[in-house]
Amino acid sequence: MSVEAAAPRSAVRWFFVAAIFAGSFLLFLVQPLVARLALPRLGGAPAVWNSAMLVYQALLLGGYAYAHALARMPARRQAGIHLAVLGAGALWLPLGLIAVDPPPDAQAALWVPWLIAASIGPLFLALSAQAPLLQRWLGEAAPGADPYPLYAASNLGSFGGLLAYPLLLEPATTLGEQGRAWSLGYGLVALLVLACALRLPARTVTAVNSGRRSDPPTPATVLRWMALAAVPSGLVLATTTFVSLDIVPVPLLWVVPLGLYLLSFTVAFAEGRDTADLLTRIAPITVVLFGGIMVAGYQERPYLNLGVALALLFMASVALHTRLYRERPSADRLTGFYLATAAGGALGGAFVALVAPVAFDWIYEYPLLIVAAGLMVPQLYLTPWTKRLWEGHYRSALIGVTAILAVLLLIRLSAAEDGAGLTLIFPVVAVLGLASVGARLPFALVLATSVFLYGGWRMVTTSLEGTHDRSYFGIYNYVERAGERELDHGTTMHGVQLTGSPERERTPTTYYAPGSGVGRAMRMAPALYGPAARIGVVGLGTGTLACYARAGQDWRFYEIDPAVVRIARDAGRFTFLSRCLPDAAIRLGDARLSLRREPGESLDLLALDAFSSDAVPVHLLTREAFAGYARVLRPHGLLMVHISNRFLELEPVVAAAARAGGWHAAVLDYRPSALDGRASASTWVAMSRDRQVLSALTVDGAWRPLIARPDFVGWTDDYATILPLVRGF
Numbered sequence: 001m002s003v004e005a006a007a008p009r010s011a012v013r014w015f016f017v018a019a020i021f022a023g024s025f026l027l028f029l030v031q032p033l034v035a036r037l038a039l040p041r042l043g044g045a046p047a048v049w050n051s052a053m054l055v056y057q058a059l060l061l062g063g064y065a066y067a068h069a070l071a072r073m074p075a076r077r078q079a080g081i082h083l084a085v086l087g088a089g090a091l092w093l094p095l096g097l098i099a100v101d102p103p104p105d106a107q108a109a110l111w112v113p114w115l116i117a118a119s120i121g122p123l124f125l126a127l128s129a130q131a132p133l134l135q136r137w138l139g140e141a142a143p144g145a146d147p148y149p150l151y152a153a154s155n156l157g158s159f160g161g162l163l164a165y166p167l168l169l170e171p172a173t174t175l176g177e178q179g180r181a182w183s184l185g186y187g188l189v190a191l192l193v194l195a196c197a198l199r200l201p202a203r204t205v206t207a208v209n210s211g212r213r214s215d216p217p218t219p220a221t222v223l224r225w226m227a228l229a230a231v232p233s234g235l236v237l238a239t240t241t242f243v244s245l246d247i248v249p250v251p252l253l254w255v256v257p258l259g260l261y262l263l264s265f266t267v268a269f270a271e272g273r274d275t276a277d278l279l280t281r282i283a284p285i286t287v288v289l290f291g292g293i294m295v296a297g298y299q300e301r302p303y304l305n306l307g308v309a310l311a312l313l314f315m316a317s318v319a320l321h322t323r324l325y326r327e328r329p330s331a332d333r334l335t336g337f338y339l340a341t342a343a344g345g346a347l348g349g350a351f352v353a354l355v356a357p358v359a360f361d362w363i364y365e366y367p368l369l370i371v372a373a374g375l376m377v378p379q380l381y382l383t384p385w386t387k388r389l390w391e392g393h394y395r396s397a398l399i400g401v402t403a404i405l406a407v408l409l410l411i412r413l414s415a416a417e418d419g420a421g422l423t424l425i426f427p428v429v430a431v432l433g434l435a436s437v438g439a440r441l442p443f444a445l446v447l448a449t450s451v452f453l454y455g456g457w458r459m460v461t462t463s464l465e466g467t468h469d470r471s472y473f474g475i476y477n478y479v480e481r482a483g484e485r486e487l488d489h490g491t492t493m494h495g496v497q498l499t500g501s502p503e504r505e506r507t508p509t510t511y512y513a514p515g516s517g518v519g520r521a522m523r524m525a526p527a528l529y530g531p532a533a534r535i536g537v538v539g540l541g542t543g544t545l546a547c548y549a550r551a552g553q554d555w556r557f558y559e560i561d562p563a564v565v566r567i568a569r570d571a572g573r574f575t576f577l578s579r580c581l582p583d584a585a586i587r588l589g590d591a592r593l594s595l596r597r598e599p600g601e602s603l604d605l606l607a608l609d610a611f612s613s614d615a616v617p618v619h620l621l622t623r624e625a626f627a628g629y630a631r632v633l634r635p636h637g638l639l640m641v642h643i644s645n646r647f648l649e650l651e652p653v654v655a656a657a658a659r660a661g662g663w664h665a666a667v668l669d670y671r672p673s674a675l676d677g678r679a680s681a682s683t684w685v686a687m688s689r690d691r692q693v694l695s696a697l698t699v700d701g702a703w704r705p706l707i708a709r710p711d712f713v714g715w716t717d718d719y720a721t722i723l724p725l726v727r728g729f
Contacts, residue, residue: 012138012141012142012199013138013142013145015192015195015196015199016134016135016137016138016141016150016196017150017153018192019130019134019189019192019193019195019196020130020131020134020135020150020153020154020157021153021154021156021157021160022157022185022188022189022192023127023130023131023154023157023189023193024127024130024131024153024154024155024156024157024158024161025157025158025160025161025164025185026127026161026182026185026186026189027124027127027128027158027161028157028158028159028160028161028162028165029161029164029165029169029178029182029185030095030120030123030124030127030182031052031056032165032166032170033095033165033175033178033179033182034052034095034097034116034119034120035052036170036175036720037096037097037175037179038052038097038112038115038116039618039619039717040592040619040622040624040625040717041097041101041102042102042111042112042115042590042593043560043589043590043592043593043619044560044590044617044619044620048112051112051113051116052112052113052116053349053353054113054350054354055112055113055116055117055121056124057345057346057349057350058113058346059117059121059124059125059128060124060128060342060346061339061342061343061346062125062128063124063125063126063127063128063129064128064129064132064335064338064339064342065339066085066125066129067129067132067133067136067335067338067339068132068335068336068338068339070082070129070133070335071133071136071334071335075136075137075140075200075201076197076200076202078133078136078137079137079193079196079197079200080197082126082129082133082193082197083190083193083194083197085122085125085126085129086126086189086190086193087190088122088126089122089123089125089126089186090186090187090190091122092119092120092121092122092123093123093183093186094179094180094183095120095123095178095179095180095182095183095186096119096179097115097116097119098115098118098119100115102115123186127186127189130154130189130193131150131151131154131338132334132335132338132339133335134150134193134196135147135148135150135151135331135334136331136334136335137196137197137200138150139331139334140200140201141196141199141200141201146271146331147331147334148269148325148328148334149269149270149271151265151269151338152265152266152267152268152269152270152271153266154265155262155263155265155266155269156262156263156266158262159259159262159263159266162255162258162259162262163255163259166252166255166721166723167723169181170720170721171721171723171724173719174716174718174719175717175718175719176718213332213333214329214330214332214333216333216336217329217333217336217337221327222336222340224327225324225327225337225340225341225344226340226341226343226344226347227344227376228320228321228323228324228327228341228344228376229320229324229340229341229342229343229344229345229348230344230345230347230348230351231316231320231348231369231372231373231376232261232264232313232316232317232320232321232348232373233261233344233345233346233347233348233349234348234349234351234352234365234369235313235316235317235348235366235369235370235373236257236258236260236261236313236317237348237349237352237353238352238356238363238365238366238369239257239309239310239312239313239366240253240254240257240258241352241363241366241474242294242309242363242366243257243305243306243309243310244490245363245474245475245489245490245491252722252726256310257310257313260310260313260314260317261313261314261317263314264314264317264318264321265321267279267318267321267322268317268318268321268322268324268325269321269325276318276322276325277322279315279318279319279322280318280319280322280323280377280378281380282315283315283316283318283319283377283378284319284374284377284378284379284437284443285382285433285434285437286311286312286315286316287312287315287316287370287373287374287377287447288374288429288430288433288434288436288437288443288446288447288450289430289433289434290308290311290312291312291367291370291371291374291447291450291451292429292447292449292450292451292452292453292454292455292456293308293426293450293454294308294309294312294370294455295366295367295370295451295454295455295456295459296454296455296458312370316370316373316377319373319377319378320373320376320377322378323376323377323378324341326378351365352365352369357470357471357472360470361463361468361469361470361475362459362462362463362468362470362475363475364459367451367455367456370447370451371444371447371448371451374443374444374447375440375444379437379438379439379440379443380437380438381437381438381439382434382435382437382438386435386436386437386438386439387438389435390436390438390439390442394439397439397442398441398442401432401436401442401445401446402445404428404432405432405445405446405449408425408428408429408449408453409449409452409453411424411425425453429446429449429450429453432446433446433447433450462477467479469563469566469567470563471561471562471563471564472561473489473560473561473563473564474489474490475489475490476488476489476494476563476564476567477489478567478573483498483499483500484496484497484498484499484678485497485499485573485574487541487542487567487573487574493510493680494541494542494564495509495510495541495542495543495544495574495576496509496510496542496678497509497542497544497574497575497576498677498678502579505575505576505579506547506576506579506580507547507677507678508544508545508547508548509544509677509678509679509680510544510678510679510680510682511609511642511644511680511682512544512545512682513670513672513677513678513679513680515670515672515679516668516670516679516682516684517640517642517667517668517670517682517683517684517685517686517703518545518607518609518640518642518684519548520668520697520700521605521607521638521640521684521686521697522535522545522548522605522607523548524696524697525548525550525553525604525605526550527696528604528605528638528693528696528697529604529605531550531551531552531553532552532553532554533550533553533554533604533605534553534554534556534602534603534604534605535549535553535554535555535556535603535604535605535606535607536555536556536557536558536595536603536605536606536607536632537555537556537557537558537606537607537609538558538591538595538606538607538608538609538610538620539558539559539591539607539608539609539610539642540557540558540559540564540565540568540586541564541568541609542567542568542574542576543557543568543574543576543577543580543581543584544576545607545609546576546577546580546581546584547576547579547580547581549580549581549584555581555584555585556584556585556586556587556603557584557585557586557587558586558587558589558591558594558595559586559587559588560588560589560590560591562588565586565588591608591610591620592619592620592625592628595628595629595632596628598632599632600631600632601631601632601633601634601635601637602632603632603633603634603637604633604634604637604638605633605637605638605639605640606629606632606633606637606638606639606640607640607641607642608620608629608639608640608641608642609642610642616645616648616650616722618715618720618722619717621650621653621654621657621715621720622657622715622716622717622720623656623657623660623661623714623715623716623717624716624717625657626639626657626658626660626661626663627661630661630663630689633689635689635690636688636689636690636692636693637688637689637690637693638686638687638688638693638694638697639663639686639687639688640684640685640686640687641654641684641685641687642682642683642684643683643684643685644681644682644683646727647726647727648722648725648726648727649725649726649727650725651667651683651685651706652708652709652712652714652724652725653712653714653715653725654685654687654706655706655707655708655709655712656708656709656712656713656714656715657714657715658685658687658706658708659708659714660714661689662689663687663688663689664687664688664689664690664691664694665685665686665687665688665694665705665706666685666686666694666697666698666703666704666705666706667683667684667685667686667703667704667705667706668683668684668686668698668702668703668704669681669683669704670682670683670684685706686698686703687706712724
């Protein structure tokens with residue numbers, strides 16, 4: 001091709017790159033934006049998030065199916081129809097949720113999909129079709145050009161949108177401003193699509209729409225495409241869950257695995273093949289060396305382990321997506337190819353997000369997907385010697401590997417959890433794994449055995465012992481030691497109960513010890529509000545606070561997770577409720593929505609204990625949320641807010657809300673001594689609209705004033721960001 005012919009083709013290509021990039025950028029902005037819009041209205045229950053994700057996946061599939069249906073038409077007709085669809089979608093601008101509130105008895109599984117689909121469905125559907133549709137158009141506008149590398153631009157745009165929302169857009173703008181900016185972006189995308197449409201030829205010049213089509217893929221091929229897309233899609237969610245629970249729960253950690261997943265598409269579908277081919281060659285080595293070790297979970301160097309887990313995800317995703325790229329069909333089958341990959345991605349995500357929390361009591365989907373990735377990544381023999389071994393003596397070598405693995409299993413069964421036997425196993429597994437790269441069945445056997453030898457065996461044992469409980473909120477681990485029982489949610493302790501006597505079992509511990517802020521408030525409740533005090537607690541945990549209850553008081557707990565309610569009521573594990581408040585009223589559901597349904601001035605004291613983990617429910621700390629607490633409290637009521645957090649400095653949030661709502665507030669930084677037994681350090685904020693009530697609580701002088709940070713803008717339902725609150729940021 002002459003330089004003169006290549007230059008116009010390059011210019012045409014950049015219009016398509018820009019349109020695809022911008023459309024994907026907007027898609028990854030709209031998802032968190034709509035989720036933030038929905039929080040105050042629908043609450044933070046996982047049923048809401050899961051339903052929303054299903055809507056997004058369904059709309060993405062719908063967009064790919066729509067692009068696939070258009071592909072049979074002449075290109076100019078496709079352009080006319082798609083521009084009309086974009087124009088119709090503009091009727092849903094500016095971006096926002098429709099003004100409908102769910103009824104009190106609304107089912108999230110039905111209500112949330114309807115609300116989101118009605119609010120953004122046409123917009124999402126139109127944009128989701130951009131990547132496959134415009135790649136087909138490029139084949140018409142620039143005959144002979146390979147359209148598949150444009151998928152790299154699509155995922156690069158998605159990656160940009162993923163980072164831009166939490167790091168740039170959310171900290172700098174309100175939700176209203178975000179909606180208006182997104183609407184302007186939608187108009188820009190429509191103009192870019194129009195520019196691409198104007199470059200389509202008047203007559204079909206390729207085989208795409210001229211009746212000369214390549215052979216259709218076989219059903220087995222389509223299923224393989226779906227599997228290659230499903231495994232990395234599930235693995236990114238499983239990795240996020242695993243590292244958040246078992247390694248280090250850093251705020252915004254979910255951005256990194258998802259970003260690496262999107263970048264893997266960019267590498268795998270790039271026009272230059274050197275990087276993708278190199279990483280794909282290395283991927284089996286990475287999987288077999290680190291797959292089993294990562295399943296072992298938390299170790300002494302969590303951030304090193306985090307890096308290894310993310311590298312494992314990225315390498316596996318690049319290799320699987322590179323295999324997808326290598327198996328891509330000709331351009332006339334492009335939309336069907338992307339439809340199959342979208343369906344596979346949806347299935348992988350649904351398996352991890354919806355099926356696994358119900359089917360498993362631990363993150364078993366993580367090792368299963370690691371083994372699946374090992375089975376499917378492209379493999380080449382590492383040395384001529386290993387190639388000759390497996391090709392010449394496959395049966396004998398397989399028997400030898402199986403025998404060695406059986407011996408390793410026996411060593412593992414007889415070794416202590418951290419014994420020397422486990423240390424000796426790794427080099428043997430490493431040598432076997434490297435020697436079996438290129439021989440898929442032996443490689444899979446070594447990888448599966450490695451996964452089981454390390455974390456798999458330990459997790460199966462604990463599952464059989466019944467020490468795990470799992471829900472859509474995470475995994476709870478029950479531990480019983482001499483003289484105490486403990487409940488952990490990942491790396492966050494949820495409660496400890498002393499054992500040995502009824503008196504010890506009724507003793508409040510950890511963050512709720514008598515010397516803590518909430519402990520002092522609960523002990524003063526009879527003096528402040530009389531013997532019939534009405535007390536509410538957001539966050540049940542193990543039910544520790546119930547042991548401050550006194551006869552005649554009216555207590556209500558607000559808990560979002562049914563699994564926590566089951567654990568707290570199980571007298572075989574924790575007896576705080578059964579011994580201290582057996583008839584406790586528990587309101588199940590999002591606390592903000594539950595409190596909205598309570599009568600005004602129906603509580604004397606309300607304790608908020610929902611912010612100690614890394615996943616802070618933002619909608620419970622906005623100015624509007626505190627107005628709701630003021631409504632449900634009596635004028636001289638007391639609000640206690642637990643703000644202990646390893647990663648976030650929440651005091652400025654509460655201080656800004658107190659200043660905006662006219663609350664008087666003080667802080668107690670409780671640091672127990674060795675004589676305080678099982679008490680834990682904690683920080684509680686006491687708030688009241690009655691200065692005298694606050695003075696009565698803080699008269700001992702242990703409290704300090706709550707001072708607002710001048711440079712911090714308080715959270716509202718329209719604006720919230722955690723970036724200024726991350727410790728060390």
